[in-house]
Amino acid sequence: MIITEQNLRCLILQILQHSGSDEYESRLVADHLVRANLSGHDSHGVGMVPTYVKNVRGGLLRPGTPVSLVSDNGVILVFDGHRGYGQRVATEAMTAAIERCREKGLTLMALRNAHHIGRVGDYGEQAAAAGLVSLHFVNVIDHPPLVAPFGSRVARYATNPICMTMPATATTPAVILDMATSKIALGKARVAMNRGEQLASGLILDSEGEPTTDPRVMFQEPRGSFLPLGEHKGYGLALFCELLAGVLTGGGTIQPETPRMGGIINNMLTFLVDPQRLGDHRWMEAEIDAVVRYMKESRPVGDGVMVAGDPERNNIAQRSEAGITVDNATWQELLQAGVEVGLSRDELAVYLR
Numbered sequence: 001m002i003i004t005e006q007n008l009r010c011l012i013l014q015i016l017q018h019s020g021s022d023e024y025e026s027r028l029v030a031d032h033l034v035r036a037n038l039s040g041h042d043s044h045g046v047g048m049v050p051t052y053v054k055n056v057r058g059g060l061l062r063p064g065t066p067v068s069l070v071s072d073n074g075v076i077l078v079f080d081g082h083r084g085y086g087q088r089v090a091t092e093a094m095t096a097a098i099e100r101c102r103e104k105g106l107t108l109m110a111l112r113n114a115h116h117i118g119r120v121g122d123y124g125e126q127a128a129a130a131g132l133v134s135l136h137f138v139n140v141i142d143h144p145p146l147v148a149p150f151g152s153r154v155a156r157y158a159t160n161p162i163c164m165t166m167p168a169t170a171t172t173p174a175v176i177l178d179m180a181t182s183k184i185a186l187g188k189a190r191v192a193m194n195r196g197e198q199l200a201s202g203l204i205l206d207s208e209g210e211p212t213t214d215p216r217v218m219f220q221e222p223r224g225s226f227l228p229l230g231e232h233k234g235y236g237l238a239l240f241c242e243l244l245a246g247v248l249t250g251g252g253t254i255q256p257e258t259p260r261m262g263g264i265i266n267n268m269l270t271f272l273v274d275p276q277r278l279g280d281h282r283w284m285e286a287e288i289d290a291v292v293r294y295m296k297e298s299r300p301v302g303d304g305v306m307v308a309g310d311p312e313r314n315n316i317a318q319r320s321e322a323g324i325t326v327d328n329a330t331w332q333e334l335l336q337a338g339v340e341v342g343l344s345r346d347e348l349a350v351y352l353r
Contacts, residue, residue: 001331002323007351009034011334012046014348018341019056020063025088032087036119037324040315043187044119047194047330051264052085052116053337060142060263061085061115067092070250075104078249081114086266090117091126097272098130105277109270112251116264121178121312124165127272128174135271136163139245141254142265146218147182148225150235153209155225157254159185160241164308167275169285172292177308181238182226189215189226194329203227244269 003011009030016026029052037045055061065084069077077097081089090111097109117123120136127134140146140158149156159180166175183203192199193215206212207222217224228234246253251267275284296305326334338348 001328001352002325003352004323005034005038005320008037008046008324008326011338011348011351012049014343015049015053015334015338015341016063018338018343019053021085022064025064025085028091029085029087032091032118032122034324035122038316038319039119039121039312040319041119041121041187041312042191043185045324046326046334047187047190048116048118050333050337053340055115055263057340058262060261065089067111067114069096075100075106076108076110078110078112080112083113083115083263083265086114086117087122089114090123090266090268094123094126094270097270098127098132101132101272101274102130105274107270107272109268109272110249111266111268111270112249114266114268117266117268119178120161120163120268121176123268123270124163124176124178125174128165128167128176131167131274131276132165133167133273133275134163134165136161136268137241137244137270138162138266138268139241139251139253140264140266141246141252141258142261142263144223144260145254146186146223146226147228147238148205148209149239150228150232153205153225155223157238157242159226160238160245161185162237162241166288169288172285172289173309173313175288175292175308176312179229181229181234181241183229183234184226186218186226189218191327191330193219194333195327 012030012033013026016029033046052061056063062083065082067079067081067089070080071078079093093109093111097107101107120138124134138161145155146158147155159182161180163178168174198213199215201213204212204224204226206217206224242253245267248269249267252258292307295307298305335345335348
């Protein structure tokens with residue numbers, strides 16, 4: 001089924017408000033989720049809401065919780081999310097870090113104990129809109145591991161995303177690289193499962209450590225595992241997400257002595273830089289324009305050359321006009337989540353019109 005951006009946002013607002021969030025928090029989270037769908041990242045979009053409702057009801061996600069400042073050492077800011085909505089606490093922490101970076105030229109921001117922060121590229125876009133360069137490392141704790149280290153058949157860590165951003169120039173859009181360090185994110189397997197589709201080969205292993213294309217192995221016990229992106233290279237990046245985001249924020253890593261309560265907790269370590277403090281800004285922008293143009297003018301294969309951020313912009317343009325496709329399984333899960341927080345299916349079905 002195809003739902004308009006506006007209707008999908010209104011649907012999610014209703015569910016979030018009935019599960020304990022005020023209008024400010026509901027709108028912030030709903031906007032983030034719908035933007036993920038618009039950007040083509042359905043894995044981090046509205047399909048997460050049933051999990052959020054489940055975690056609210058289980059005490060693993062705390063609506064109405066703002067981020068709190070733990071320590072302020074000038075260019076280093078440390079925040080705690082206290083299991084609040086990740087989209088809220090991460091946005092609030094980023095807003096404070098951006099303001100400090102404008103003042104100092106450089107900021108290191110550590111955020112710990114945030115419930116699922118969603119699409120990390122959103123925070124890269126937040127930095128780029130402020131004219132700042134950003135680098136984000138994220139780890140995932142509070143639930144069993146999902147990804148096998150290179151050389152192993154058993155999961156030992158989660159999808160541990162990284163994000164890097166370079167702000168736009170007058171003629172070149174922002175370059176925003178946002179990716180899991182596993183070959184695919186868990187949400188992409190969920191989307192495939194809900195659509196009744198198989199995954200491509202070479203992405204996942206079953207619970208016996210054998211290759212499979214069935215996404216259901218990631219949602220049943222005993223679980224399968226994802227494979228790391230780029231073999232040892234993706235594994236190395238993922239391990240540094242544990243070391244940087246897990247250790248330096250104080251939030252903890254996925255090692256087995258860290259409690260696993262069955263929720264989704266993210267820790268994020270973010271570096272922000274004001275490029276105007278580094279030299280001739282006009283030269284920098286001209287160089288960005290030149291190197292991006294050089295990439296895109298190379299001999300094309302298939303659809304040609306894009307740079308990080310282009311697929312999301314293309315998807316936003318297409319989906320804003322055509323609407324957002326929601327598979328039936330995800331739609332039924334959203335309806336059930338609404339029922340669990342006191343809404344009726346009839347109240348929610350109106351958003352299909």
